[in-house]
Structures are given as structure tokens and as C-alpha cells.
Amino acid sequence: MSYHDPIRQSKYLRQTLSQDKKPVGFFISAGCPLAVSMPDGEWPLIPDVAGLTKYIKEQIDKETTVVNDDPRSLADAYAQLIEEVVKTGKVNPNIEDILSFLRGMMQISKGADDIRGFSEAELENLEKLVCQKIAEKLNVKLPDNKTPYHKLAKWVNNIDRDTSIEIFTTNYDLLLEEAFESLKVPYFDGFVGTRFPFFDLRAVEDNLIPNHWTRLWKIHGSINWYLRENKDVYRSTSLEEHDSYIIHPSHLKYDQSRKMPYLALIDRLNKFLRQNSAVLILSGYSFSDDHLNDTILNALRANPTAMVIALLYGNLTTTTEEKDEDETVIKTIINYEKALHLAENRSNLSIWTLDEGVIGGLRAKWKPTKFDFDAEENIANAVRTKDIPILDGEGKETGEKMKEYEFRLGDFAVLGDFLQELIGKEQFKIEKDGI
Template structure:
């Protein structure tokens, strides 16, 4: 039976991250804040996943009162109907990104219209404002200490000399990456320049006109500190003041020209990065639920066979559930796929790999993890990422590879700093 060696893949990843001339990027997505350990007196998670954020927004809006002059129903009533309209499109359990995308789609066709699906133009505008405001409030948090995986990523970036700059892409709206980089004084560029009202510099993004020692931080879906000024230009806030128009893009939906411009420029930046010779992009916390991002990644990989994407996914690829059968006590065991979209894409694209806890797809081949030797040591098992599974008799019955946990990835990067610096000293460089 085929298997993949996690120790070998650890060494491959270490070698890839150590090559200073190879284009290396990280893609940080929604699952990563869940890896931040919280103090016992504080609630976990620091930031909820998309499902948790969806519940939070609904609960918060249910507390609101009508704020639109002449409104005939509460904001909560309008939001409930909005969700019902999204369900009618085939989304059985819509999340906040589905809801906000649908809302903005209706806003595009509501200008000048008396009524769209029972919503007035003013009601739609107010719903979008309150949804984005509630998202910003929930995501405006700080890391609990300087030991988070975000800090470990920033430390790795800061301690490894490279000829080619690191590029970090994220779909998250929060400011956790910025906090970690700034606390460690790691220079980065996010597309904005200026002091009083930093503005988006399209030329600098498209032409990559930034010093090489600056990390690139590309927030593809916007940020809670991006907003529109009265002239409809996009600015980055320096104070997180309350704004009428937060730049939060849950999807590729073309909203208006000013909001669309940063999104399209940053999507193009992702495409250009993957089209570089031997580029490697490491995904963490991304579940492949965004079809437009998937298309961008897959099209670039098709056009550039030398590029590689490694998706580190949290948890197992498969899960086993038991359901009641026809008999009263009969139980039927079923196996389902946790990441069916990722599996489909990786099995048909040799330069897209997915690494879950229990299995991996590498070079299009799906197989369980299994080291080719049983006496590997801690020097090879970087960050304690490879963990044996033992039965009641302490016999090893399998292995799991935990790099899909952003916290373990942080430990992996932390260990690499010492190993690479030790290697430099050994080599006499």
C-alpha cells in the first residue's frame, strides 16, 4: 500500500524555506486565529471561524433597533428576511460571507429602484453598514502575548536573510499579522503609503517597487482598517475610527470601482507570485471554499509547472460517523471527506499538495502518512509535527502529521531559526 513519508516532507519543506533565492509565500486564512492559545481567564477563540462569526453577527443584529428613518420593520427583521432570500438561492446554511455577498449584489441593482425583493435602497445600505461594523468590532482584538504562531512567523521572517522577499497573502480582515510584525519591528508593505491618510499605491503593488528586505503583506479580502473617504478613494485608517464604509470583500463580487481596485490588484499579485519560476506558496487555515481564489491558484499552477502550492489543512482528511440503520440497534459506519474540494483539486493537479493530519495528496497520489524508518529523532521531526498513534498496548498503529495546525507550523518555523543559524556557523559563513 502506498504511503507518504512525513519526515521526508518535513525535510523538503525545511530545504524550501532555507533557499534564499526561491520565491516563498504564505497564505494565511480563516482557520489560523483558532490556533492562538488564550489565557485561562479569557474566552477562546480569539477570533471565531466563519460559522462562529455568522452566529455572532445574527445575535448582535437581533439586539438592534430600527435606525432608518421611516422603516416599517426592525433591523433584525430585515436581516432575517435577507438570510431567507439567500437560502432561496440554494445556500441551505449561508455563512456571513454568503450573506454579505448577496446583500451587495442586491445593492448593485437597487440604485434608483423603489424596491428589491422587499428591501428599500436605504434598508440595504443600512444592513451593509451594520454587518461590516459588527464584523470590525468582533475582529478588532489583540494577540494575548508574544508567543503566538503569528509572532513565530514574524520571527522566522526577521531572522532569515533572503535575496527574494517573503510574500504573505491573507483573506482575513483582522490585524493580527500587522500586530506581530510591528511588535518585532519587522518591516512590511501592505500596498498603502502615506502618514495622515495612507492611500493604496497601485503602481508599487503591480510593479513590486519595494525594498527586498520588506515583507509583502497582501490582504486580499480587505481589512477592518481600510475604508472609503468622501471622494470614494480607499484609505488605511491609523486609528480604527468608526467608518461608514469598511473595505471588507467576502468574495470576488465587483462592488464599485474604488472598492474593486485593491481586490483586483491583490488577486493579480497572487497570480504573478505563482507564475514566478519555482515559486512555493504554503497555505494555512484555507479550506478551498472560495471558488474565485481556487481558480486563480489553479490557473497559475497550470501555466507554471515549476510552481508548487502546499496546503496545510487542520484535522483529518476523512472522518468516520455512525448512523442508525434499518434495525433498532443497527449502526452503519460511514466515512466522509472533510475537504472534498481540496481533494478533488489536488488529485488532478500534480503541483498542488494537501497535507492533513492523517493523509496527504502529493503529486496527485493520495496516501496515509508513514515514515520509511521507525528510528527518526527530534532533529528530523522538526516542531514535533510527526506524532505516532498508539493502541492500548503502546504499539504504533499509525502516524499523524500536524503541520495543518497553525500553532504547530509556528513551532516548526521557530525551530528552523536555530537550525539554520547553527548551519551558517558550521559552514563558516
């Protein structure tokens, strides 16, 4: 039976992050805010997509506004919108599905009297209301300066590199900006200017920024991006309400001016992965965005020297027991089915979950090849948890057991600790060597 060594993989990651000439990037996605510790009763700082979907529905249910002469309130219109999304085959549509469908209808509503029972004005007001509620929920601050976001910023600030760190994110919140600014870590997000910072396409495409500035690419927009009257995209210097927030939960865009930042930043991700020996570390990304998946996979196919390591929270598989009249059958559920399929067919895409890893296309459990490793070698927090039963081909226990190990880097909080530990180890080495 094959295994992957978590100690070896953590050493590989450490060596990768210590090479000053290798292009290194991080991809921070929706699951990362869940890793921020909060006071009792206040967790999560920002909900996951399912939680955000529920929140938006609860907030819009309170809306009694009627648009022009429409016979129903925006709350009733939103309920009807969800029903229309369900008709397309989305059984439990999330806020990304709903907003994408809404914007799709907006594309074809121009000049029409009625689209599936919605007027053009009603669709525009629904889109504005949904984005406003998202912005309100995501306009939060980090609870202290010890969060994983701060540890990532500290690591960036304490390394000396010939190539810049690039951070990609699909999140619309300002948590990365808050952490970087609190530690005075310079970064560039594509915007320049003071009064109305505007998107500088040339600086993004040609990478015309000082090397010591981290690149922060917000692929799906941000709660402080907005459209002004002339239809250009600007970044706000405050968080006052705007007529049109630039929030893109999918690749579907309905306005040419909104496409420009999105397409430029997607292209930036593609260019990053096409660099020689580039390494991109994904955290909090579940591979649910097919357009992003295509961008990543196409770049990896074109550049075999690039590597993507996806750190996924929790187990790759979950076992459940089902009882019938005669016996108990144990069934296995794959939690990251799409990620598993992609990694098994792409040797330079690895996924590391709590219980298993897929490396070089090979799926296997975690198990150290030696058991006398010290704490310094195990900075990624790989631990033995328990002995688990071995199942036969029909899902029944054979009576034999094997040792189970966990590799916890899929938790963004543990990744933050890992980066914090790297800073200490590198500083210790410098002091020891007298460099």
C-alpha cells in the same frame, strides 16, 4: 498499499524555506486565529466563519433602528435578508454568503423603489451595520508575543534572502500587522503616506519595494481600510469608525473604487505563482472560495514549476458508526472534499492533513519509511497514534489493523513551532561552521 513519508516531506519543506533565491509565500486564512492560545474562557481570539456568523446575528438582533419610513427595524430586515439568501439554495448561509448577497442586491437597487421588499436606504444601512459589527469583533490584540503570528514574523526577520517573502491573507484582522510591528519587521501592504495612506497601484503591480520588506497582501480588505468621500480607498492610522469599511468576503464587488485594491491583489497572487519554482504554503484555508481557487489553479496550470502546499487542520476523513438491526456499518466522511478533488487532479497542488496527504495527485496515509529518525529530522511533529482497523469495500472491518501516523503541520500553532525550530537549526549551523 501506498504511503507518504512525513519525515521526507518535512525535510523538503525545510529545504524549500532555506533557499534564499526561491520565491516563497504564505497564505494565512480564516482558521489561523483559532490556533492562538488564550486564557480559559476567552478562546477563540477570533471565531471561525460559522462563529462570526452567529455573533453578527446575535448583535444585529439587538438593533431596533428604523430606517426612514420603513415599517421594520434593521434586526427584522436582517432576518428577512437571511431568508432571501436561503431561497437561493444556501441552506445555512454564513456571513460571507449573506454579505455577498446583500451587495448583489445593492448593485441593482439604484433608482428602484423596492428590491425583494428592501429599499435602497435599508440595504445601505444593513451593509454598513454588518461591516461595523465585523470590525468590532475583529478589533482584537494578540495575548502575548509567543503566538504563531510572532513566530512567523521572527522567522521572516531572521533569514537573509535575495527574494522577498510574500504573505497573502483573506483575513480582515490586524494580527499579522501587530506581530510584525512588535518585532520591528518591515513590511509593505500596498499603502503609502502618513496622513491618509493611499493605495499605490504602481508599487504593487511593479513590485517597487525594497527586498528586505515583507509583502503583506490583504486580498479581502481590512478593518482599517475605508472609503473617503471622494470614493478612494485609504488605510486608517487609527480604528475610529468610518462610514464604509473595505471588507470583501467574496469576489463580488459593487463599487468600482472597491474593486481596484481587490483586483490588484488577486493579480499579485497570480503573478507570484507564475514565478519560476515559486512555493506557496496555505494555512487555515479550506478551499471554499471558488474565485480564489480558480486564481490558484489557473496559475499552477500555466506554471508547472510552481508548487502549492495546503496545510489543512484535522483529518481529511472522519469515520462514523451507524447501527441498523443486523450490523454496525462504518461510514467515512470527507472533510475537505473540494480540496481533495483539486489536489488529485493537479500534481503541483499538495494537501497535508492530520491523517492523510495528497502529493503528486496520489492520496495516501502517512507512514515513515524508516523508524530510527531523530528529533531533528522530525521537526514537523509526525507521530504514531494508534492502530486502526482495515475496512473492506463495504465499510466493514476485516479483522486486520494498520499503524496510524499523524502529521500535525495543518495546525497553525505547529507551523509556528516548525518555523521557530528552523531559526534555531540555522543559527546552530552557522555557529558550528564558524561562518
